[in-house]
Amino acid sequence: MDKTRRFLLGSIPAAMALATLPGRSGAQTAAMPPDEILQDWYRLILELVRHTATYSPPVASRAFAYVGITAYEAAIIGQAGPRSLAGQLPGLTAVPSPVGQAELDPSVILQAALQTSVSHFFWNTGPTGQRAMGAMGRKLAEAAAVGVPADVAQRSSALGTAIAEHVIAWSRDDGGDRIENMGFPLTWEFQSGPEHWVPTSLVSQQQAPLLPRWGWNRAFAMPDGSSCGLPPPPAYSEEPGSDFYNEAYEVYDTVRNLTPEQTLIARFWSDDPMLSPTPPGHWISIALEVMAEDNLPVEQQADVLARLGITLADAFIACWRSKFEFDLLRPVTYINRVIDAKWQPILITPPFPEYPSGHSTQSGAAAEVLTGLLGADRAFGDATHEADGLPVRQFANFWQAANEAGISRLYGGIHFRAAIERGLEQGRCVGAYALALETLA
Amino acid sequence: MRQIVVVIGLLPGVALAEGPTVPRYAEVTGQAGISHSYTGEWEQMVGGGAASFDCDGNGLPELFLSGGTVPAQLLRNVSAVGGDLRFEPVESGLELELVAGAYPLDVDSDGVMDLVLLRLGENVVMRGLGNCRFERANEAWGFDGGDAWSTAFAATWEDGQSWPTLAVGNYINHREEAFPWGSCTDNWLHRPAGETGFAPPLPLTPSFCALSMLFTDWDLSGVPSLRVSNDREYYKGGQEQMWHVEPGQPPALYSPEEGWQRLRIWGMGIASSDVTGDGYPDYFLTSMADNKLQTLAPQPEGQPKKPAFADVAFARGVTAHRPYTGGEVRPSTAWHAQFEDVNNDTYPDLFVVKGNVWAMPDFAMRDPNNLLLQDAEGKFHEAGDKAGVASFESGRGGVVVDFNLDGLMDIAVVNRNGPAELWQNVTEGGGHWLALRPASGGINPDGIGGWIEVRQGDDVQRRELTVGGGHVSGQAGWWHFGLGGLDEAEVRMVWPDGKEEPWQRLTADSFYILGRGQAPEAWSPGG
Numbered sequence: 001m002d003k004t005r006r007f008l009l010g011s012i013p014a015a016m017a018l019a020t021l022p023g024r025s026g027a028q029t030a031a032m033p034p035d036e037i038l039q040d041w042y043r044l045i046l047e048l049v050r051h052t053a054t055y056s057p058p059v060a061s062r063a064f065a066y067v068g069i070t071a072y073e074a075a076i077i078g079q080a081g082p083r084s085l086a087g088q089l090p091g092l093t094a095v096p097s098p099v100g101q102a103e104l105d106p107s108v109i110l111q112a113a114l115q116t117s118v119s120h121f122f123w124n125t126g127p128t129g130q131r132a133m134g135a136m137g138r139k140l141a142e143a144a145a146v147g148v149p150a151d152v153a154q155r156s157s158a159l160g161t162a163i164a165e166h167v168i169a170w171s172r173d174d175g176g177d178r179i180e181n182m183g184f185p186l187t188w189e190f191q192s193g194p195e196h197w198v199p200t201s202l203v204s205q206q207q208a209p210l211l212p213r214w215g216w217n218r219a220f221a222m223p224d225g226s227s228c229g230l231p232p233p234p235a236y237s238e239e240p241g242s243d244f245y246n247e248a249y250e251v252y253d254t255v256r257n258l259t260p261e262q263t264l265i266a267r268f269w270s271d272d273p274m275l276s277p278t279p280p281g282h283w284i285s286i287a288l289e290v291m292a293e294d295n296l297p298v299e300q301q302a303d304v305l306a307r308l309g310i311t312l313a314d315a316f317i318a319c320w321r322s323k324f325e326f327d328l329l330r331p332v333t334y335i336n337r338v339i340d341a342k343w344q345p346i347l348i349t350p351p352f353p354e355y356p357s358g359h360s361t362q363s364g365a366a367a368e369v370l371t372g373l374l375g376a377d378r379a380f381g382d383a384t385h386e387a388d389g390l391p392v393r394q395f396a397n398f399w400q401a402a403n404e405a406g407i408s409r410l411y412g413g414i415h416f417r418a419a420i421e422r423g424l425e426q427g428r429c430v431g432a433y434a435l436a437l438e439t440l441a
Numbered sequence: 442m443r444q445i446v447v448v449i450g451l452l453p454g455v456a457l458a459e460g461p462t463v464p465r466y467a468e469v470t471g472q473a474g475i476s477h478s479y480t481g482e483w484e485q486m487v488g489g490g491a492a493s494f495d496c497d498g499n500g501l502p503e504l505f506l507s508g509g510t511v512p513a514q515l516l517r518n519v520s521a522v523g524g525d526l527r528f529e530p531v532e533s534g535l536e537l538e539l540v541a542g543a544y545p546l547d548v549d550s551d552g553v554m555d556l557v558l559l560r561l562g563e564n565v566v567m568r569g570l571g572n573c574r575f576e577r578a579n580e581a582w583g584f585d586g587g588d589a590w591s592t593a594f595a596a597t598w599e600d601g602q603s604w605p606t607l608a609v610g611n612y613i614n615h616r617e618e619a620f621p622w623g624s625c626t627d628n629w630l631h632r633p634a635g636e637t638g639f640a641p642p643l644p645l646t647p648s649f650c651a652l653s654m655l656f657t658d659w660d661l662s663g664v665p666s667l668r669v670s671n672d673r674e675y676y677k678g679g680q681e682q683m684w685h686v687e688p689g690q691p692p693a694l695y696s697p698e699e700g701w702q703r704l705r706i707w708g709m710g711i712a713s714s715d716v717t718g719d720g721y722p723d724y725f726l727t728s729m730a731d732n733k734l735q736t737l738a739p740q741p742e743g744q745p746k747k748p749a750f751a752d753v754a755f756a757r758g759v760t761a762h763r764p765y766t767g768g769e770v771r772p773s774t775a776w777h778a779q780f781e782d783v784n785n786d787t788y789p790d791l792f793v794v795k796g797n798v799w800a801m802p803d804f805a806m807r808d809p810n811n812l813l814l815q816d817a818e819g820k821f822h823e824a825g826d827k828a829g830v831a832s833f834e835s836g837r838g839g840v841v842v843d844f845n846l847d848g849l850m851d852i853a854v855v856n857r858n859g860p861a862e863l864w865q866n867v868t869e870g871g872g873h874w875l876a877l878r879p880a881s882g883g884i885n886p887d888g889i890g891g892w893i894e895v896r897q898g899d900d901v902q903r904r905e906l907t908v909g910g911g912h913v914s915g916q917a918g919w920w921h922f923g924l925g926g927l928d929e930a931e932v933r934m935v936w937p938d939g940k941e942e943p944w945q946r947l948t949a950d951s952f953y954i955l956g957r958g959q960a961p962e963a964w965s966p967g968g
Contacts, residue, residue, distance in 0.1 A: 041456070047622050047686055050672055053730065053772075053803040124802040128621055135619040180801060181763075181770050183729065202752050203731045204760040273671060275705055343786060387623055389678035 012077045032143035034110045035298040038071060041114040042288055042305065044136050045122070045261035046277040054271050058214045060279040061309070062176045063121040067114070068302070068309030070167045072439065074113035074160050075302035077091070078104060082136045082422060083438045085306065089220055090171050094111040094269040096162035105156040107144040112160030116143065120168050143148055175217035177252040183211040184351070194337075195236030196327045206351035217319025220310040221433035225321035233328055233355045233418050234269055245338070247416040251331045252339050255346060260277050262411040263346065267380075268410035269359060276385065279359045279405070280312040283366035285384040286401070290374060303439045304373050310417050310435060311369045311434035315362035319423065320352075321425040328355040330412055345413025356423035357415040360406035364427020365434070368401035372435040374398070402427070460822055461641030461814035462784040462871065465853065466829040466864040473526040475516060477861045478812035480838060481509035484615050486562055486799045487592055487652060487672075487709075489540025489778075489837030489855040493844075494554045496533075496573040500952070502526060502842050502918050502968050503573060504853055505535065505543050505556065512536040513558070515654065519574055528864045531782055533916040534575040535567055541915020542789045542838055544594045548582065548605060550884045557607065559591040559913055564609060571795050582638035589626050590615045595909025597665050598885040598937060599657035599688045605885070606686065608667050608909070609642070610651025613675045623677040625650040628669065630692055645669075645692060649679030651709040655910040656686070656890070659737065660746035663888055663939055666693070670708030670726055680705050681726070683748055699745025700949040706733065710912040714780035715791040715903045717753075717819065722905050725780070725791060727912070729804060730772035731762050732793070735853065759821040761793055763813045766826045767833060769805040774798055777912035781841040781850045782923030785826075785872030788815035794854050794912065796835035803931050807833040810854065834859040837912035843921060848874040848950055850921060855914075862923075873924035873949035878964075879906065879934055887917060888891070890937035893955070895922045897930050899911070922948050934959060 029304040045067065049060045069085055075096045076082040086094045098104060112364060115137040120416040122129060145153045188208035190198065199207045222228065234243040254262070271279040287308055290302045331354070335343045350358075370378075376397060383392045406424050409415035462721060470476075479489035492505040501518040508514060515535050516528035529637040539561040548555045553569040555578070563586035568578035569938055579586050585609075591611025609631065614624035628651055629642035649671035656665040681704040682696045689702065695701040710727035717723055717736050726733040734748035754760045763772050777794040793811040797804055809831035813821040827833040834856035844851045849866035856862065875895065879888030888906050895902045924930050932946040934955040943962050947953055953961040 044620075047620070053621065126674070126801040126803075127483055127799040128799070131483055132621070139619070171858050182772065186770060203753060204762045205730055271707075387677040438745040 031146040031148065031296060032107055032140065033298070034075065034107045035296070035301055037107055037111050037114065037140050037144060038075075038138065038298055038301055038305070039288060040140060041118055041293060042284065044132060045118060045280050046285055047132070048118070048122045048125050048129050049277045049281045050274065051129055052122055054124055054182050055278065056183050057278045057362070058211050058320060059176065059179055059183065059204065060278045061312040061316045063315035064280055064284055064309035066121055066167055066171050067117045067426050068306035068311050070113050070117040070164050070405070071110065072302040072306035073167070074110045074163050075106070075299050077109055077163070078106070079299070079387055082440045085437065088437050089310075090218060092167075096159060098159060100314075101153050102335055104153055104159065105144070105148045105152050106298070108148060108156035109151050109160040109163075111144040112139050112157040113164045116164035117244075118163045120164070121312075123433040131203055146429060146438065158207065158287050167349060173218070176214065181205065184208050188212070190332065191327050194238070195329060197329050198333055200330050200349040201351050201353065209324075209352040210350070211320060211352070212324050215317055215324055217317050219317050220314050221437055222314050222318065222430060225317045225434070227344070228318045228321050228426050228428055230356060231414070232246070233326055247418060248331060248334045249417060251410055251413055252335045254344055254410060258346070258411060264390075265404055265408045266346055266412035268385060268393055269405045270357065270412065272348060276388070280316070281382050283308060283312060283363065283370075286380065286382055287370060289383060290378060290380050299440060304370070304398045307369050307373065307434045307439065308366060310437070311431050312362050314431045314433060315365035315427055316358065319356055319361040322356055322426070323353040323358075327353045327413025328357045330354045331416060341440055347412030347414050349414045354415060356420045356426055357406060357409050357419040358423070359409055360415075360420045360423025361427045361430065363402035363405040364424035364429070365431040367398040368428050369434050370398040372431075427432075442470050455565070461790075461824070462509030462783045462786055462868075463772050463824045463827045464849070464866055464868040464871065467867045468829065468862065469861045470860060471867045472892070473637030473638070473863050473865075474528045475504075475861055475863050477506045477508065478511070478859060479507055479509045479857050481510050483799075483853050483860070484590065484855065485541070485613060486536055488559070488913050489857050490915075491645065491838045491853050491857040491861075492543040492556065492841045492853045492915050493842045494556070494841045495916040496554055496569060498813055500964065501846060502916070504521070504563070504840070506855055507542050507832035507838070507913070508535070508538065509538040509571070509857075510538060510965070511797070512538055513540040515573060518844060520630060523845055526844050526851065526863060528747065531573050533573050537565060541575065541590075541592055542594070544915030545917040546596050546605065546889075546907055546908050546915075547886055548578075550603070550658075550886055552886055554801060554917055559589050559594055559609070560586075561615065564586055564712075565593050565846045574724050583634055584631065584639045587629065587642070589686065592913060592914070593628070593651040593654040593669070593916070595656045595667060595766050595907070596652035597686070597890055597908070599632070599686070600938070601688060602633045602912065603636055603884050604638060605889070606633065607631040607639070608645070608654050608656070609647050610654045610669060610903060611648065612650050612672070613651070618956075622675055625676050625679070626714055628654075630686070631906070642715055643692065646682065646854060647679070648925045649676035650674070652709045653910055655711045655907055656909060657713055657715060657724075657905060658661070658890070659683075659722060659748065662719060662746070664688070666695070666712060668724065672718070675708055695748050700749045702749055704733070707758050708730050710778045710781050711910040712778035712791065713905065713907065713910060716780070716789055716815070720903060725778050727775035727778050727793060729774045732760055734759050754936055757820055759791060759813055761823075762807055765788050765811075765823045766804045766809055766831055771803065771805040772802070773808050774804050776837050777839045777914050779841045779911055781810065781921060783841070783866065784814060784868065784926065785848070785874045787872070787900075787923050787925040788817065788896070790814045791821060791841070792830070792852060794836035794839045794842050796837060796857060799857070810836055814878050816861050822881070832856070832922035834861055836864065840910050840914055840916045843919065844875065844950070846876070848876065873928055874915040874925060875922045875930060875932065875947060875949060876919040876952045877932060877955055878919050878952070878962075879955045881936065883936060883957070888934065888936055888955075892935040892937065893920055894933050896932070897924065897927050919952065
């Protein structure tokens with residue numbers, strides 16, 4: 001039993017608390033350190049996102065935000081230095097705190113908080129996900145409590161659960177709590193005019209756009225969905241030589257002449273729902289890899305996951321607000337209509353308006369936050385899709401990855417250049433709000 | 442290369458001015474003597490197959506129901522011809538536990554139907570002994586049943602072989618509790634070993650959690666390929682697959698360079714029929730929230746066919762993506778599917794078994810089966826509720842078969858943790874029909890891999906004779922053709938080796954045995 005990893009409530013300054021918590025390799029106890037608990041739950045979350053049908057990228061980003069906030073609040077319990085996100089995020093009131101002078105265990109707190117949070121935000125996963133969550137919860141609860149006196153474990157578990165339930169209660173009225181029909185409206189009134197979005201899919205469910213009201217959800221760090229608004233896309237025109245035509249022709253020509261490297265880039269960042277952890281999950285995966293490699297203390301990991309989750313969620317709110325403001329058609333619609341009736345993109349065209357590119361907005365936001373928290377020159381290898389047979393890709397820094405994610409949508413034939421470039425800028429704007437949050441001292 | 446019969450005109454049918462004739466079904470499970478359930482939890486979330494075949498030689502198809510954690514059951518068909526459906530449980534030797542599904546196949550070509558049981562654990566080939574008795578034949582036939590979660594099956598006879606080639610599809614590693622994703626286990630190809638049975642199985646690597654397989658001659662080359670429909674819930678880097686299975690050659694996947702197009706769905710079942718009338722088989726692939734109807738894409742003249750398929754489900758109204766009755770807006774989950782002409786108007790209709798996987802909240806819990814009736818324009822119309830087969834049980838496998846030999850296709854469905862269901866087709870005034878059964882008298886007596894063609898004027902219905910597909914459910918026996926308002930049709934058998942029998946004019950509403958080198962022989966129950 002490692003007594004040093006436990007603490008008395010309210011008595012330990014942050015620096016000391018961080019110093020007493022064991023690192024991944026320095027643990028003197030058989031109990032599982034909290035950073036491993038955090039990483040294990042997040043690895044499972046990435047699978048749950050992939051295997052829960054309602055978890056389109058916007059919905060997934062929301063879960064990442066709330067689970068990340070829960071993890072952060074649970075990880076800083078008992079420390080004087082870090083600042084809670086309560087009071088900084090709209091509507092989030094003070095999270096439950098320890099009462100009196102009683103010993104608590106940080107691993108048990110975090111484990112209980114994550115188990116409660118993940119079980120809630122993935123309540124609708126299927127039988128295999130439920131089975132996996134149960135197995136993970138049992139395994140980690142047991143591992144976290146090794147050598148912990150029963151009363152300490154009980155008290156710590158109750159506190160972790162209470163923190164998670166507090167965040168869950170806050171989440172319920174944000175506009176994204178209930179998703180019907182996987183996010184597709186049962187009816188939809190299309191705007192008239194050739195520039196507007198029309199369905200591109202042969203899937204019946206996707207004859208209406210995904211989550212048209214998502215941009216009006218309550219935002220996390222930014223004031224609201226319009227906080228990072230965009231100028232209009234190039235004016236619609238079918239005239240050869242016009243800006244719009246040229247943009248479309250660039251997509252058409254690029255896809256017809258893709259290099260193997262461009263094809264690989266398109267597939268690497270494709271991040272299709274139900275076949276991957278989705279675009280926000282891709283960035284969570286990158287963060288997990290980097291943080292594990294750097295052996296960061298749990299508070300710092302939780303801070304990164306919270307602010308990354310927040311900015312990804314804000315990015316989808318901002319992006320969806322713009323998408324339904326401009327309601328622009330997809331390249332395949334325009335190109336088939338104006339340039340080549342038989343042309344097809346190499347990626348599946350997502351079932352919602354084009355401008356801006358969601359992957360670009362959220363990648364820009366993620367890069368902004370990770371650059372601010374982990375460094376402007378942090379090189380990394382991205383192994384997110386290794387199990388799916390795609391190679392590890394190396395990046396010199398987070399913005400290089402974000403820029404590649406953006407241009408991948410042009411290679412894939414599903415976005416025009418303006419949607420990519422302005423999406424990345426929108427993401428930079430969104431990310432600044434999350435970076436401005438005060439967290440660790 | 443086989444000749445392609447191009448259908449120019451529309452097939453004749455019953456009066457269709459107001460859409461297809463809706464058949465009428467009566468739910469007769471209890472009164473027919475059926476009380477059975479496919480039971481279990483996580484390891485029985487897929488599976489639950491049915492099989493129909495005649496094992497007592499009277500022409501009436503028996504019904505086999507897999508049971509999951511309870512023993513499987515064989516029900517002898519004691520229906521009066523044209524009368525009410527009646528079944529009696531029979532001790533057959535098939536009462537194994539952990540059976541997920543079954544396919545009838547005369548493995549040893551002795552004229553007595555055998556049954557392949559797909560199981561959680563060891564698969565078992567059961568040799569038919571006659572009078573609905575069976576015995577284990579794994580050891581006698583060199584069949585390695587393995588130890589997996591088997592969930593798909595298909596069979597063919599490769600050129601020159603006296604024993605069939607069996608393909609077995611396997612699902613996830615069921616021992617992976619916390620992280621089953623990405624644990625798909627290898628599918629197997631059991632090829633013949635000379636004249637005595639089977640060689641050790643070849644792994645069909647990569648495998649992506651198959652839930653349906655079908656040997657099918659998609660390009661009419663004379664050599665069937667193996668289509669595999671895979672569940673994207675569990676694979677990593679996977680997709681739908683099709684394998685070259687060329688005699689004497691190792692199996693090889695169709696590649697993008699050959700024209701194969703990547704498709705990733707929750708593949709759960711394959712149904713095949715020439716829906717479009719172009720002479721080539723079309724494929725309905727069941728999934729969740731969407732289903733696909735694939736037809737061979739337009740091909741360049743004078744070149745080998747490319748395995749490229751166009752999805753026409755949306756255009757033809759056959760996506761069956763959401764419950765059409767019962768009030769739920771959540772999307773559907775589709776399993777077994779089968780094309781049959783249930784109203785005898787000459788157009789293949791489609792029956793789809795529906796049911797939630799298991800407490801999967803994103804999908805409909807009350808998910809009715811579909812009965813999609815095809816009209817003269819090739820569009821499908823939902824009629825499950827009007828016809829009386831819109832069950833809200835948690836469906837899995839099934840068979841659409843004429844149990845009482847009245848020329849009307851009945852339906853049996855296996856439900857997970859719920860009662861199996863039986864519907865008798867009691868439609869009055871439907872179209873005419875023919876029921877045909879090949880009997881080669883030698884190897885591959887049922888002519889698997891061959892085709893039956895039925896011609897009325899310039900219009901030809903073609904059926905590929907396959908073993909496999911659906912969702913762990915198979916059937917053997919009579920092949921059914923609706924004839925619409927006409928009281929006769931021309932018929933010919935095309936044997937798997939390409940030999941074409943001459944066209945023969947046959948009288949409607951009758952049964953015929955199609956012998957090799959012989960004129961069709963009329964058959965009547967008890968005759």
